[in-house]
Amino acid sequence: MQKKYKAYFIDLDGTLYRGKEKIPAAARFIARLQAAGIPFLVLTNNTTQTPETVARNLTANYDMKIAPENVYTAGLATADYLKRLNLGKKVYAIGELGLKQAILNQGFSFDEYRPDYVVVGLDWNVTYRKFEKATLAIQRGAKFIGTNADTNLPNERGLVPGAGSVIALVERSTQQKATYVGKPEPIMLEAALAHFGLDKSEAIMVGDNYNTDIMAGINTGVDTLLVYTGYSKPADIEQVAVKPTYEVENLDQWEV
Known part of the structure; x- marks a missing residue:
C-alpha cells in the first residue's frame, strides 16, 4: 500500500535525467507534483553549480519548470551546517x-x-x-x-x-x-526536512542509486523510492540487507 507524502526529495542524474538524455517519465512526475501542490527539493551532491544554474539546466534542457528554490545542493547544505555549528x-x-x-x-x-x-x-x-x-x-x-x-x-x-x-x-x-554533509550521510536530508518543517515520516527520498540516495533516506529514517532508470539494478537490490521502501521501473508508476 502506497503512502501519501507531504514533501519529496529527489535526486538528479539517473533520476530526473541520464547525462544529456531526457527521462520523459521524470518530467511528468515533476509536473504531477506541481499540479498537486506538493513541495519538493531536488537534492544533489554536486557543489560546483549554484541552484540557479541547476534550475536553468532542468528548465531549458529537460522539460521541467524548476525554480532555484526547488534546488538544494550539498554546497547549500554545507553552508547551512556551518551556520548551525556556530x-x-x-x-x-x-x-x-x-x-x-x-x-x-x-x-x-x-x-x-x-x-x-x-x-x-x-x-x-x-x-x-x-x-x-x-x-x-x-x-x-x-x-x-x-x-x-x-x-x-x-x-x-x-x-x-x-x-x-x-x-x-x-x-x-x-x-x-x-x-x-552530502548523501548518503543524514546531515543533508535532515536539513531538507527542517526546510519544510516536517517530521521524517512525512517525506520520501527518490533516487536511482541505492548507495547514495536510498542510503541517505535509510540513514535519516526517511522512506525511500528507488527508480530503476539509472545506477542501481534489481539484481543489486537482491543482495542488500535493508531494502528501499518502494521500487519502480520508472516514475510513471508512482502516484503522488
Whole structure:
C-alpha cells in the first residue's frame, strides 16, 4: 500500500535525467507534483553549480519548470551546517563557485590562515598549495568538513575523480576524518526536512542509486523510492540487507 507524502526529495542524474538524455517519465512526475501542490527539493551532491544554474539546466534542457528554490545542493547544505555549528565565521574552502557562493551567502568570510572551518569539495583547479593551506589550517584546529564522499563522477570519458577523492588527500595529510554533509550521510536530508518543517515520516527520498540516495533516506529514517532508470539494478537490490521502501521501473508508476 502506497503512502501519501507531504514533501519529496529527489535526486538528479539517473533520476530526473541520464547525462544529456531526457527521462520523459521524470518530467511528468515533476509536473504531477506541481499540479498537486506538493513541495519538493531536488537534492544533489554536486557543489560546483549554484541552484540557479541547476534550475536553468532542468528548465531549458529537460522539460521541467524548476525554480532555484526547488534546488538544494550539498554546497547549500554545507553552508547551512556551518551556520548551525556556530564555531566562528571564517572559512577556508577548496571548491567551485557553487560551494563558495553558498558559504558567502550565509555570512561567512574566507581566511586562508586562521579559519574556523576548512571545507573541501570538488575543485576543477585544485593545486598542491590549496591542499597545503587546508592541511595546515586543520592541524591548527580548524573544523574539517567534506561536502560529499563521492569518489568518482561519470562523464563521457569515464569515471573521473569526485569530491571524495579530493577530500581523501586532506584526510591522509592530516590523519583526520572529515565530517561529510552530502548523501548518503543524514546531515543533508535532515536539513531538507527542517526546510519544510516536517517530521521524517512525512517525506520520501527518490533516487536511482541505492548507495547514495536510498542510503541517505535509510540513514535519516526517511522512506525511500528507488527508480530503476539509472545506477542501481534489481539484481543489486537482491543482495542488500535493508531494502528501499518502494521500487519502480520508472516514475510513471508512482502516484503522488
